[in-house]
Amino acid sequence: MNQQLPFAGLRIIELASVLAGPQVGQFFAELGAEVLKIESPVGDVTRTWKTSAETVGPAGEVASVSAYFAASNWGKQSVILDLATADGQTSLHRLAATADIILASYKPGDAEKLQADYATLSNVNPRLIYGHITGYGPANARAGYDAVLQAEAGFMHLNAPGPNQPPQKMPVAMVDLLAAHQLKEGLLVALLQREKTGRGTLVQVSLLHSALAALANQASSFLVTGHDPQPLGSGHPSIVPYGTVYRAANGRQLVLAVGSDSQFRHLCTALEQPEWAPTPASAPMLPASRTARRWRPC
Template sequence: MLVLELASVLAGPQVGQFFAELGATVLKVEAPAGDVTRTWKTSAEPAATDVSAYFSCANWGKQSIVADLTTAAGLARVRELAARADVVIASYKPGDAEKLGVDYDQLRTLNPRLIYAHLTGYGPESARAGYDAVLQAEAGFMYLNAQPGQEPQKMPVALIDLLAAHQLKEGLLTALYHRACTGQGSLLRVSLLDSALASLANQAATWLVTSHDPKPLGSGHPSIVPYGTVYRAGNGRSLVLAVGADRQFRHLCAALERPEWAADARFGTNEARVAHRAALETLLQQRIGEVDGDTLLRELEQLGVPAGAVRTVGEALTLESGRQMLLPAAGGGFAGLRTVAFRSSAWPLAPTLSPPPHLGEQPGDGGVAGKELGR
């Protein structure tokens, strides 16, 4: 399968890497200046490279083709590739693809079987550029992601971009199935805003059912207690509980040597625990602060009580479970992170992927070839 990626930043490129991991050939078309994320570097990254950590999170397994679509040569090259492609992934603002000559209506005249996925910020009727932080604010995520009485907080990853990428993958897979059945291509549209709103889940349902806005609870859960709150144990270990059943709560009380809590009318059921959240959280904070957190976590695991340590990113990725999600380092470079998290006997993952390409780099060209079209 040939995927032509006319997308930049995160959501679209994540989908491109997804298909690369499944064995597709993915051609990433970049403007002469390159994908802007090539320049999004932390202070710890070397300046003398055009492959930033941010760029590398979504561009493994691809070839880079530089094309200036404002020139006849650049447009002709991209249109020639689109005529052979199975899928085009685009992330232009509404109207820009038409001006450049790479919109669905123009490309499908060259390739009637083409599946064209167009990602926008706010849908085809709005020319607003979509930025993850703004969408997190506008869709309610930042409001909810705060401790009571404190300022809203953005999630530390581009959550809305990633949610939109999942919507884009799902839409493309259904479109590929439709084409397999009918032979027909199709146009698929996904917006960051729709993807964000579709992911509000129980928080949206709370407002729809009760007409009351859900309130910020930090990492706590609005309808399950104890669930999500961070506790600090006596040995300094930070941990989280996810007690979703009364039976689990009874086991938690036993592990903490406080069986009387389970018999307390304020805490015996989840409904009661939600009503008496503050009192229970105070007791849990005090008692967990007296015990060894690692010992407690081992005992809770044996009892079937969902709980876990608060880990750094590095800790999560160096566990055996984390290492299974890594793409092996190529040529002594750095490892990557898979976007495909499922395993299928019908569709094995590519065992290795080429590292994120330098601008204009394609296999066999010996490095940065500068294959810049139309300049």
């Protein structure tokens, strides 16, 4: 154990699977914590989520685990426990007595059935911090899936290339990752609070609330204007050109991120088109309709 790392000496029990919870566990593992990943006898389902390219390695070998599993479980120690049995529950309680943090991703009600809920484990260890990820909050037993949440929270709508175009999912499980970051923040605050009080606490996040919080300016624009945000693909609702992909005369693709009139004037100078730039006293940046006549997106 590297005593120089900030979480050296912490013990984390991971009762989570797939991506959101394991990402939090890996965060602590990378910074020195001991992370025990509790898996059922069949293992985390992502162990089998291999792409076709992973089935046979460069030397003809078969990969032991998927790249997906490896991306979120580095530095952990796997422990097989069947929490549906009394022996498995007893073993978990023994581990919880020495743990600092529990990471769980059960549907509401499932942890109680397995004797792995906060109320049960905090009786074993009052200093325990319990981080729980659900799909829709502690009062909704509906299972949460990243792709469904991307649709319900509006990300797929906003990510469509334009109006009347099919919605598109993000290429990674973005809502899972957002929830993981929310839980990290909550757990760090809980650790700080425990230093002051000596007691643990329950920290809860949900995929839905994490996704809605991440809508940021798109959500606040709706609250201010009452208008639904519209699909722009990689474009930006407030500034142009920002995020749109263009194709140069030589066929090369490029993306521009211009955040102010000053930057736009520098861009126009670099492109030897100074007449495109507004003067400092004129109107702000060119509207999308005028810019689109001069720039041809891919």
